[in-house]
Amino acid sequence: xxxxxxxxxxxxxxxxxxxxxxxxxxxxxxxxxxxxxxxxxxxxxxxxxxxxxxxxxxxxxxxxxxxxxxxxxxxxxxxxxxxxxxxxxxxxxxxxxxxxxxxxxxxxxxxxxxxxxxxxxxxxxxxxxxxxxxxxxxxxxxxxxxxxxxxxxxxxxxxxxxxxxxxxxxxxxxxxxxxxxxxxxxxxxxxxxxxxxxxxxxxxxxxxxxxxxxxxxxxxxxxxxxxxxxxxxxxxxxxxxxxxxxxxxxxxxxxxxxxxxxxxxxxxxxxxxxxxxxxxxxxxxxxxxxxxxxxxxxxxxxxxxxxxxxxxxxxxxxxxxxxxxxxxxxxxxxxxxxxxxxxxxxxxxxxxxxxxxxxxxxxxxxxxxxx
Amino acid sequence: xxxxxxxxxxxxxxxxxxxxxxxxxxxxxxxxxxxxxxxxxxxxxxxxxxxxxxxxxxxxxxxxxxxxxxxxxxxxxxxxxxxxxxxxxxxxxxxxxxxxxxxxxxxxxxxxxxxxxxxxxxxxxxxxxxxxxxxxxxxxxxxxxxxxxxxxxxxxxxxxxxxxxxxxxxxxxxxxxxxxxxxxxxxxxxxxxxxxxxxxxxxxxxxxxxxxxxxxxxxxxxxxxxxxxxxxxxxxxxxxxxxxxxxxxxxxxxxxxxxxxxxxxxxxxxxxxxxxxxxxxxxxxxxxxxxxxxxxxxxxxxxxxxxxxxxxxxxxxxxxxxxxxxxxxxxxxxxxxxxxxxxxxxxxxxxxxxxxxxxxxxxxxxxxxxxxxxxxxxxxxxxxxxxxxxxxxxxxxxxxxxxxxxxxxxxxxxxxxxxxxxxxxxxxxxxxxxxxxxxxxxxxxxxxxxxxxxxxxxxxxxxxxxxxxxxxxxxxxxxxxxxxxxxxxxxxxxxxxxxxxxxxxxxxxxxxxxxxxxxxxxxxxxxxxxxxxxxxxxxxxxxxxxxxxxxxx
Numbered sequence: 001x002x003x004x005x006x007x008x009x010x011x012x013x014x015x016x017x018x019x020x021x022x023x024x025x026x027x028x029x030x031x032x033x034x035x036x037x038x039x040x041x042x043x044x045x046x047x048x049x050x051x052x053x054x055x056x057x058x059x060x061x062x063x064x065x066x067x068x069x070x071x072x073x074x075x076x077x078x079x080x081x082x083x084x085x086x087x088x089x090x091x092x093x094x095x096x097x098x099x100x101x102x103x104x105x106x107x108x109x110x111x112x113x114x115x116x117x118x119x120x121x122x123x124x125x126x127x128x129x130x131x132x133x134x135x136x137x138x139x140x141x142x143x144x145x146x147x148x149x150x151x152x153x154x155x156x157x158x159x160x161x162x163x164x165x166x167x168x169x170x171x172x173x174x175x176x177x178x179x180x181x182x183x184x185x186x187x188x189x190x191x192x193x194x195x196x197x198x199x200x201x202x203x204x205x206x207x208x209x210x211x212x213x214x215x216x217x218x219x220x221x222x223x224x225x226x227x228x229x230x231x232x233x234x235x236x237x238x239x240x241x242x243x244x245x246x247x248x249x250x251x252x253x254x255x256x257x258x259x260x261x262x263x264x265x266x267x268x269x270x271x272x273x274x275x276x277x278x279x280x281x282x283x284x285x286x287x288x289x290x291x292x293x294x295x296x297x298x299x300x301x302x303x304x305x306x307x308x309x310x311x312x313x314x315x316x317x318x319x320x321x322x323x324x325x326x327x328x329x330x331x332x333x334x335x336x337x338x339x340x341x342x343x344x345x346x347x348x349x350x351x352x353x354x355x356x357x358x359x360x361x362x363x364x365x366x367x368x369x370x371x
Numbered sequence: 372x373x374x375x376x377x378x379x380x381x382x383x384x385x386x387x388x389x390x391x392x393x394x395x396x397x398x399x400x401x402x403x404x405x406x407x408x409x410x411x412x413x414x415x416x417x418x419x420x421x422x423x424x425x426x427x428x429x430x431x432x433x434x435x436x437x438x439x440x441x442x443x444x445x446x447x448x449x450x451x452x453x454x455x456x457x458x459x460x461x462x463x464x465x466x467x468x469x470x471x472x473x474x475x476x477x478x479x480x481x482x483x484x485x486x487x488x489x490x491x492x493x494x495x496x497x498x499x500x501x502x503x504x505x506x507x508x509x510x511x512x513x514x515x516x517x518x519x520x521x522x523x524x525x526x527x528x529x530x531x532x533x534x535x536x537x538x539x540x541x542x543x544x545x546x547x548x549x550x551x552x553x554x555x556x557x558x559x560x561x562x563x564x565x566x567x568x569x570x571x572x573x574x575x576x577x578x579x580x581x582x583x584x585x586x587x588x589x590x591x592x593x594x595x596x597x598x599x600x601x602x603x604x605x606x607x608x609x610x611x612x613x614x615x616x617x618x619x620x621x622x623x624x625x626x627x628x629x630x631x632x633x634x635x636x637x638x639x640x641x642x643x644x645x646x647x648x649x650x651x652x653x654x655x656x657x658x659x660x661x662x663x664x665x666x667x668x669x670x671x672x673x674x675x676x677x678x679x680x681x682x683x684x685x686x687x688x689x690x691x692x693x694x695x696x697x698x699x700x701x702x703x704x705x706x707x708x709x710x711x712x713x714x715x716x717x718x719x720x721x722x723x724x725x726x727x728x729x730x731x732x733x734x735x736x737x738x739x740x741x742x743x744x745x746x747x748x749x750x751x752x753x754x755x756x757x758x759x760x761x762x763x764x765x766x767x768x769x770x771x772x773x774x775x776x777x778x779x780x781x782x783x784x785x786x787x788x789x790x791x792x793x794x795x796x797x798x799x800x801x802x803x804x805x806x807x808x809x810x811x812x813x814x815x816x817x818x819x820x821x822x823x824x825x826x827x828x829x830x831x832x833x834x835x836x837x838x839x840x841x842x843x844x845x846x847x848x849x850x851x852x853x854x855x856x857x858x859x860x861x862x863x864x865x866x867x868x869x870x871x872x873x874x875x876x877x878x879x880x881x882x883x884x885x886x887x888x889x890x891x892x893x894x895x896x897x898x899x900x901x902x903x904x905x906x907x908x909x910x911x912x913x914x915x916x917x918x919x920x921x922x923x924x
């Protein structure tokens with residue numbers, strides 16, 4: 001048997017298992033993800049900053065970790081929870097094991113707990129603060145630590161994951177299309193890869209960039225990325241988005257495409273509100289209906305907060321996408337300005353590619369805007 | 372789109388007698404479909420020659436014809452009943468072939484019967500090897516090099532071109548009947564003769580061998596609005612070369628990254644659209660090279676298939692029932708998920724357990740048949756098990772086979788190394804037990820992999836079972852007893868899928884004693900639900916599997 005580890009929730013629930021990854025202690029909001037594949041993408045997704053992620057699929061680590069399937073330069077999950085970690089890795093692209101990867105990056109993991117029981121508990125009571133530890137196994141001490149952990153609400157996590165200065169994604173690859181500025185609120189490489197695949201020149205901008213700084217790059221469009229945590233305290237981002245869509249420096253309105261956190265910022269910039277979901281949407285099988293065509297895409301979701309549809313009922317905003325599981329807001333567009341956004345992840349990674357077409361829509365808008 | 376009101380009476384073709392390659396799974400799907408159609412208010416007429424089916428119970432159809440499933444008799448039923456529509460996709464290959472014939476010969480047109488759930492063009496594109504190959508090339512997917520032949524001479528010429536060994540796949544046959552792998556010219560001559568005679572259109576595909584590649588299957592559904600969803604992904608334990616009906620299969624896929632899985636998913640979506648299956652389910656098989664990930668499309672069944680029954684039970688998504696509703700005009704987003712009630716059927720099930728299906732063979736009843744597995748199906752049944760780990764599900768499935776095994780048991784005297792090598796490299800009904808013997812005689816995972824081409828991930832899990840058992844045996848030898856076995860060890864044994872019978876054998880005691888000891892320690896099975904959604908939503912009508920975990924549902 002390995003080193004004991006404990007996951008303790010703020011409500012006093014305790015799950016005892018075995019440590020893997022780094023030996024240590026971490027705090028975060030514990031959420032579950034229902035994707036059966038893609039654990040490497042999940043652990044490296046900056047949107048998981050501040051969260052401990054439990055995978056509902058019980059057998060994790062089977063295909064190891066490779067060099068290509070990362071969504072950023074490092075893991076961002078605070079801690080990782082699985083039912084059974086594979087002892088070996090089996091895949092032609094595998095370079096190391098998940099345990100080794102997490103250990104090298106200081107991320108604690110726990111295996112051997114009843115992840116389904118944990119999931120059902122979170123579904124019932126909602127996402128909760130928790131501590132995962134392999135250095136302290138005392139129940140009272142851990143529960144006290146979980147209760148003392150900071151909540152996600154009201155915290156600016158975007159500042160912790162965004163880049164410091166502008167940089168270009170894969171400048172060595174040929175560019176045939178327009179230049180796009182991607183606001184980095186915690187951007188996944190998957191978004192950058194999609195834009196590059198369409199031939200765009202991709203410049204990544206820090207979250208704190210002002211509208212002037214963005215326009216100084218002379219882009220043909222702006223993509224507002226995904227990102228972690230509560231959107232409301234990130235007032236500087238909302239202000240930049242508001243300027244870009246309402247009152248752009250230089251007076252020329254560029255196409256703006258928001259994804260996940262970007263969707264939140266557009267919602268807030270348009271005067272709408274966001275609220276926290278009970279346990280969020282984290283998975284790769286959420287049906288989303290395109291209200292215009294009636295077609296359903298199987299989408300990838302990763303959000304704990306959601307735009308409130310009722311606060312967006314105004315003549316110039318059109319609701320374009322609806323989640324068929326709980327009928328929440330999944331996408332909107334402005335009727336007069338070239339602005340649209342989705343709550344889900346069209347870049348997928350991990351998950352189905354059904355919504356890739358939205359990048360093409362964005363490209364068409366940019367090329368139309370130029371003509 | 373709501374259901375159609377321009378059709379009232381629907382003829383459903385059953386699957387007829389139970390034979391290898393087409394067994395009770397089609398009674399299951401056919402019955403589900405009939406019930407769904409009746410519940411929607413349609414008049415259901417069915418034809419099935421097999422009286423020992425649920426489908427032919429008086430309550431299932433409005434009228435049932437126990438007649439041979441041939442074009443001639445189906446035409447008689449059509450003449451007598453004058454149905455508005457014919458649903459041929461829930462009765463297996465026989466039903467599909469008969470429907471294809473009725474369409475081709477103009478019978479359906481003559482009586483004004485509309486084929487629903489499939490169309491003759493899609494059937495032809497999926498079933499005719501040449502058309503299928505052309506379709507795949509059109510959407511940029513790779514298929515093994517091949518050629519359709521009608522004579523032995525053509526078969527030999529093709530083999531010279533693409534190299535031996537080659538796979539023979541007769542067109543329009545059940546469970547690959549008449550097909551196989553030919554390693555040399557003599558075999559190919561014999562096998563081509565047989566295969567040509569078995570195919571109803573006397574056509575055989577001679578195909579480049581992808582023996583040893585990893586084999587996968589996806590269960591796909593599409594509706595009239597062009598929504599496409601994947602219901603279940605399946606990985607075959609045995610590599611390419613063993614018919615999927617004869618292979619141990621596992622759901623979901625275990626050894627592909629998301630990136631690789633999504634390439635396969637994209638291909639499946641493109642295939643169902645290209646072939647033109649407008650509504651209902653299809654099964655698509657892929658092979659992937661284990662060393663570099665090259666992917667190739669093996670085949671597609673444009674109907675509810677053997678794997679659909681497995682996929683339905685593995686995920687909680689009733690494929691045949693939904694397929695029937697799609698055939699009469701509903702779209703996936705208009706149908707509810709029966710288990711969660713709150714969410715729509717237009718989604719992809721996600722599971723939080725591992726499903727293992729093990730085929731059941733009866734080679735002892737056919738002394739003239741070689742107990743060797745190839746591309747034509749030999750198994751006569753199967754058992755499925757669900758566990759939280761592959762180890763648990765595998766052992767549960769093995770003891771469900773009714774072959775006198777309580778799990779991954781010892782399998783008689785261990786043959787010598789050379790004999791074991793032979794047994795590992797020849798797919799046979801007992802190979803999973805031979806893998807255990809190989810570990811017991813010191814083979815490494817790598818050696819077993821190169822002999823069997825079974826993925827190291829599966830092998831390592833078997834090794835874990837063997838290692839755990841070795842630990843118990845060692846403890847027993849050094850005087851340990853069941854009573855002295857620590858709680859954690861006994862609990863772990865149950866989590867590894869060991870039955871009380873297996874543990875009793877290891878400790879020279881009785882099943883009853885093990886059970887009582889477990890009761891003393893409070894080690895009892897917990898029941899968890901199959902709910903289509905990995906507990907994300909509340910389940911109203913789930914079903915359950917037992918496992919050893921913390922929480923009982």
